Amino acid sequence: MDGKKLFLLIILLVIYLSLGSVMFRMLEGSAETDRQHSLDAYLIRFLANHSCVTVDELQRLLTKATEDSVLVHFALQNETRVDRWDFSGAFAFAVSVVTTIGYGNMAPYTLSGKAATVGYALIGIPITLILLNALGEKLAAVFAKINKLKLCSKSRPSINKSINMLLIVLFGVMLMFVAPGFIFTIVEEWNFLETLYFCFITLSTIGFGDYIIGKNQCCPEKDVYTILAYVWILFGLAYLALVIKYITDVLLKKASKVVNQRHFKRMEVSLILT
Structure with a gap:
């Protein structure tokens, strides 16, 4: 492949990736924002209803749960x-x-x-x-x-x-x-x-x-x-x-x-x- 074809291919890929980023941002961006707001509201309610739990303790628990998410399911159930x-x-x-x-x-x-x-x-x-x-x-x-x-x-x-x-x-x-x-x-x-x-x-x-x-x-x-x-x-x-x-x-x-x-x-x- 000569230099011109390689350059055109690179430009084409960059354009394609840029279009993909715009498309996926439109499709998934707002959905993730909604999920984030929902999670924030849930955590605020949880801390309000469990005043004995501090933010740091909850953060450590969630970090550990994220690391071993599959095992947490069996432990809780x-x-x-x-x-x-x-x-x-x-x-x-x-x-x-x-x-x-x-x-x-x-x-x-x-x-x-x-x-x-x-x-x-x-x-x-x-x-x-x-x-x-x-x-x-x-x-x-x-x-x-x-x-x-x-x-x-x-x-x-x-x-x-x-x-x-x-x-x-x-x-x-x-x-x-x-x-x-x-x-x-x-x-x-x-x-x-x-x-x-x-x-x-x-x-x-x-x-x-x-x-x-x-x-x-x-x-x-x-x-x-x-x-x-x-x-x-x-x-x-x-x-x-x-x-x-x-x-x-x-x-x-x-x-x-x-x-x-x-x-x-x-x-x-x-x-x-x-």
Whole structure:
């Protein structure tokens, strides 16, 4: 990529990020302000009704509760503590490390755990990337065969390719988003829009951590469910990477076409002037 294209790409990304910041500020800014006012009012009422509690004591309690928010839930409800580091929980953490999703709901607490995570990631991430690349090649080969099909024999090749591409996208969306979405609505008790949001945020490795697999502790065969869910993630990562690569290639071709057209126009102008 030459300097001009790189510069245009940087400008485009800065503009896109700026538009994103404006959009998310409009969508989320006022909601967070409302939540802050609601929390402030609640804390004022709490301190007024519990005069024996000082502001410093409440602040220390809230800080501790924030650090161990999941454990606080079980302590307050007087429930049996669920071991987050059982096999399925530890497996989920390992997958989030090697896939770089990093939900943020679980993190090592001990120094030895933190050191082990770094070493584990240094080995696991390259292995995962190799696996995802291999899965991507297999999926690309399947999609290439589908793309060669002549479902509308009388149509032009361009129309056939468009139809085939639409089938590929629909098949991928059904397999990687819709089908898992129905399962998550049942097991995790999310609505369908939440499941689609979770699927995309996970498979794009954004991983906000607001929705996590396995939070419903009543799930039967929790270990099997968690493992199968993360196998889906591996295939989903490969599929979405292919889709993003296709979109990237289309954008690069269009950008290159625009730059080349401008270059030719400048050449024509210079030839006319000479």
